[in-house]
Amino acid sequence: MNKHGQTEIIGLAFVIMLAVIGLLFYVSLSNNEIRTPDIREEQLAGSMITAMINTDLQDGKYIDLIRDCAARSRNCDMTRDYSEQMLSILDLYGQPYWYRVEGTTVEIQKECDASKETVAVATQQITLFGGSEYATIILSLCRKL
Amino acid sequence: MKAQFRSMETIVIIIVITILFIMGYAIYSNINTAQLERKNVLFEESRQARLNNVILSLDEFKCSILDIEDISCIDKFKAEAFFEIQNQTIYEEILGNSVIQVQITIPIQENITVYNNSPTNFTRENSLFTPVNVYDPATDKMSFAILKTTFYE
Numbered sequence: 001m002n003k004h005g006q007t008e009i010i011g012l013a014f015v016i017m018l019a020v021i022g023l024l025f026y027v028s029l030s031n032n033e034i035r036t037p038d039i040r041e042e043q044l045a046g047s048m049i050t051a052m053i054n055t056d057l058q059d060g061k062y063i064d065l066i067r068d069c070a071a072r073s074r075n076c077d078m079t080r081d082y083s084e085q086m087l088s089i090l091d092l093y094g095q096p097y098w099y100r101v102e103g104t105t106v107e108i109q110k111e112c113d114a115s116k117e118t119v120a121v122a123t124q125q126i127t128l129f130g131g132s133e134y135a136t137i138i139l140s141l142c143r144k145l
Numbered sequence: 146m147k148a149q150f151r152s153m154e155t156i157v158i159i160i161v162i163t164i165l166f167i168m169g170y171a172i173y174s175n176i177n178t179a180q181l182e183r184k185n186v187l188f189e190e191s192r193q194a195r196l197n198n199v200i201l202s203l204d205e206f207k208c209s210i211l212d213i214e215d216i217s218c219i220d221k222f223k224a225e226a227f228f229e230i231q232n233q234t235i236y237e238e239i240l241g242n243s244v245i246q247v248q249i250t251i252p253i254q255e256n257i258t259v260y261n262n263s264p265t266n267f268t269r270e271n272s273l274f275t276p277v278n279v280y281d282p283a284t285d286k287m288s289f290a291i292l293k294t295t296f297y298e
Contacts, residue, residue, distance in 0.1 A: 011158075018165070022169070025169075025173070040190060040194060043194070044275075044276075047217050047275060047276050047277070048276045050217065050278075051217065051276040051277055051278050051289055051290075052276075052289065054218075054278045054287050055251055055278065055287055055288065055289040056252070056286040056287045056288065057251065057252050058252040058253075062289075082251065085250065085251060086250070086251060086276070086289050088250075089250075089274055089276050089291050092274045092291075093274065
């Protein structure tokens with residue numbers, strides 16, 4: 001092999017080495033990439049629902065309003081208004097959310113629905129007046145854009 | 146002529162490799178800085194969340210009624226009384242430079258400042274909002290409130 005050929009091979013080896021270093025670099029960086037933890041959102045969603053269902057309103061409990069709406073389809077508008085008022089804390093974080101009480105018309109959506117990526121979901125089952133039926137409250141928090 | 150061309154070729158290759166190295170280093174530095182900034186934000190957030198949990202677990206604020214151990218509940222009387230305490234220096238170690246406020250929103254709006262230790266000079270302030278219940282022993286009612294904790298650095 002002549003000297004020119006040797007130089008070419010060394011050059012090629014150098015390029016391959018650079019490519020491998022670049023690739024290793026990329027892999028190590030992508031492994032270290034930090035994902036935003038969802039723990040905070042999970043905690044927020046959980047404490048939100050807990051605080052809501054324990055709230056006493058001026059004329060009764062919030063949980064009773066939900067029961068009334070789920071079992072008798074009464075006071076659903078009032079339930080939605082109170083829910084919206086309490087959920088407004090999530091606007092302070094710019095947090096998209098989807099709050100609903102299954103089987104009722106109570107549903108509040110703020111830039112969040114089933115098509116979006118969910119970061120936290122909190123659910124709470126409450127017994128209705130008879131004791132045998134349940135209503136499920138679901139609060140989903142979507143990833144901020 | 147041929148020798149001149151060879152040396153020119155070598156110089157060009159060296160320049161190209163140097164440029165590649167500089168570009169690589171610049172990209173690496175940018176990524177590294179962005180990651181450090183993100184790490185810093187995450188660290189701050191977790192520090193705040195931890196402090197928030199400490200606040201909610203302090204017997205000085207916590208509701209003392211039975212069967213609500215799991216709820217984030219603040220006793221209204223305790224919170225109001227805490228602010229009246231003149232010597233808050235013992236809490237500085239735990240709560241640091243922060244302002245803790247309870248904003249009752251439902252059923253009636255009311256603001257309670259629990260702790261106020263805001264420094265005159267600070268570089269950064271950050272607020273954390275947590276939904277909580279406030280228990281009023283006089284009426285035996287639970288209100289919906291926002292625990293607003295502002296941290297200063």
